[in-house]
Amino acid sequence: MSSAQSRPFDAIVIGAGAAGMMCAGVAGQRGRRVLLIEHHPAIGEKIRISGGGRCNFTNINAGPANYLSQNPDFCRSALARYTPRDFVALVERHGIAWHEKKLGQLFCDDSSLGIIGMLKAECARGGVTWWHPCAVERVAREGDAFTVDTSRGRARARSLVVATGGLTVPKIGATPFGYRIAEQFGLQVVAPRPALVPLAFPPDLLSRYGDLSGVSVDAAVSCNGGRFRENLLFTHRGLSGPAILQVSSYWDGRTPLSIDLLPGVDVRAWWATGTSRARLDHLLATRLPRRFAQAWCEAHDALRSLPEIGAAARDALARALADWRVMPSGTLGYAKAEVTLGGVDTRGLSSQTMAARDVPGLFFVGEVVDVTGWLGGYNFQWAWASAHAAARAL
Numbered sequence: 222m223s224s225a226q227s228r229p230f231d232a233i234v235i236g237a238g239a240a241g242m243m244c245a246g247v248a249g250q251r252g253r254r255v256l257l258i259e260h261h262p263a264i265g266e267k268i269r270i271s272g273g274g275r276c277n278f279t280n281i282n283a284g285p286a287n288y289l290s291q292n293p294d295f296c297r298s299a300l301a302r303y304t305p306r307d308f309v310a311l312v313e314r315h316g317i318a319w320h321e322k323k324l325g326q327l328f329c330d331d332s333s334l335g336i337i338g339m340l341k342a343e344c345a346r347g348g349v350t351w352w353h354p355c356a357v358e359r360v361a362r363e364g365d366a367f368t369v370d371t372s373r374g375r376a377r378a379r380s381l382v383v384a385t386g387g388l389t390v391p392k393i394g395a396t397p398f399g400y401r402i403a404e405q406f407g408l409q410v411v412a413p414r415p416a417l418v419p420l421a422f423p424p425d426l427l428s429r430y431g432d433l434s435g436v437s438v439d440a441a442v443s444c445n446g447g448r449f450r451e452n453l454l455f456t457h458r459g460l461s462g463p464a465i466l467q468v469s470s471y472w473d474g475r476t477p478l479s480i481d482l483l484p485g486v487d488v489r490a491w492w493a494t495g496t497s498r499a500r501l502d503h504l505l506a507t508r509l510p511r512r513f514a515q516a517w518c519e520a521h522d523a524l525r526s527l528p529e530i531g532a533a534a535r536d537a538l539a540r541a542l543a544d545w546r547v548m549p550s551g552t553l554g555y556a557k558a559e560v561t562l563g564g565v566d567t568r569g570l571s572s573q574t575m576a577a578r579d580v581p582g583l584f585f586v587g588e589v590v591d592v593t594g595w596l597g598g599y600n601f602q603w604a605w606a607s608a609h610a611a612a613r614a615l
């Protein structure tokens with residue numbers, strides 16, 4: 222390890238995921254001598270499994286409104302200076318074919334491996350040195366530089382970039398390492414929790430709706446200021462699907478979800494005459510999945526025709542269809558979550574460079590920071606943009 226020990230670096234990047242590889246490649250191409258350290262045997266695992274294997278690598282509409290953070294403005298500068306179009310230009314320079322799926326979500330035509338290959342090639346172009354697989358044992362600040370003790374020996378550089386991501390999917394390399402480094406250097410960490418995650422039903426709802434696993438409803442789901450009109454999917458544990466994953470990031474464990482089961486439908490006008498002899502679940506089955514309509518009506522004591530139900534109860538049912546209150550019992554946790562909400566508190570960081578305000582040379586990029594995107598390519602765009610901001614300052 223002696224050659225490694227004596228090797229001078231300008232920057233050490235810990236974590237070779239989306240943000241770490243982007244940061245290392247860009248800094249290397251700016252002439253910085255960069256060491257990139259990754260502990261997991263496989264590189265870019267989250268990129269590989271993302272977007273169902275096709276990596277939803279950005280969203281052309283990405284803007285500050287699509288991110289959650291204690292400081293919603295923090296992401297503004299980095300997102301403005303490295304845009305989805307910049308990333309698309311990079312993808313195209315590497316000849317990776319892509320398409321828009323829906324709602325501005327851009328995916329690889331072929332495989333997410335193309336994005337990993339591209340990032341590795343960018344690192345090679347920047348002359349980045351890899352230590353991989355390599356465990357980081359200790360980080361310290363000595364004088365105006367950082368020393369990093371690893372399973373491959375000691376490295377030293379005046380800048381240290383922490384790109385170790387969040388806590389989701391621990392089996393492919395996630396660790397709380399970045400939060401520990403932040404705390405070691407006196408930065409605050411906003412308590413992390415799983416986000417973009419399926420939600421579990423409590424036993425009573427599970428016994429009513431658990432059999433509907435696989436049934437989906439086009440719904441508008443709201444909670445604590447987040448509102449998403451997309452598919453809601455019943456699972457054998459509770460609820461999932463894009464609308465639920467999105468709203469899970471807003472769910473605080475205390476507030477019930479409000480689900481509009483017939484968004485855009487004026488239910489009262491539809492039922493105005495109230496003369497249909499059909500049972501309500503049969504009527505609802507013209508707009509909702511039949512088995513769900515039946516289970517929902519059973520739960521609301523409404524397996525009857527509108528005239529039998531009566532005007533007052535009809536009104537209450539119309540309200541309940543537009544505002545079905547569901548209180549999940551919890552989330553399915555980090556093993557099933559796409560991202561981690563919370564992370565390194567942005568109050569301690571520069572939004573221009575991602576540098577720690579009070580620790581010269583220390584940077585945090587990507588998901589380890591308290592900036593969490595919606596579902597749909599926003600999280601990768603934050604990884605690219607925050608990494609780019611730091612790389613320009615190294």
Ligand SMILES: Cc1cc2nc3c(=O)[nH]c(=O)nc-3n(C[C@H](O)[C@H](O)[C@H](O)COP(=O)(O)OP(=O)(O)OC[C@H]3O[C@@H](n4cnc5c(N)ncnc54)[C@H](O)[C@@H]3O)c2cc1C
Nearest residue numbers: 236238239240260271272277386394398587588598600601
């Ligand atoms: C199943 C799934 C699908 C997803 N799909 C999408 C999608 O399609 N679009 C989208 O925008 N986002 C998606 N995401 C979210 C996206 O993958 C992350 O937000 C993004 O990868 C974050 O980038 P990052 O570089 O900050 O962290 P990561 O990509 O998680 O990289 C962190 C790296 O640090 C390494 N590391 C951790 N601890 C240490 C340590 N102590 N020492 C050395 N290395 C360490 C890890 O092994 C990892 O390689 C998905 C996430 C999951 C789980």
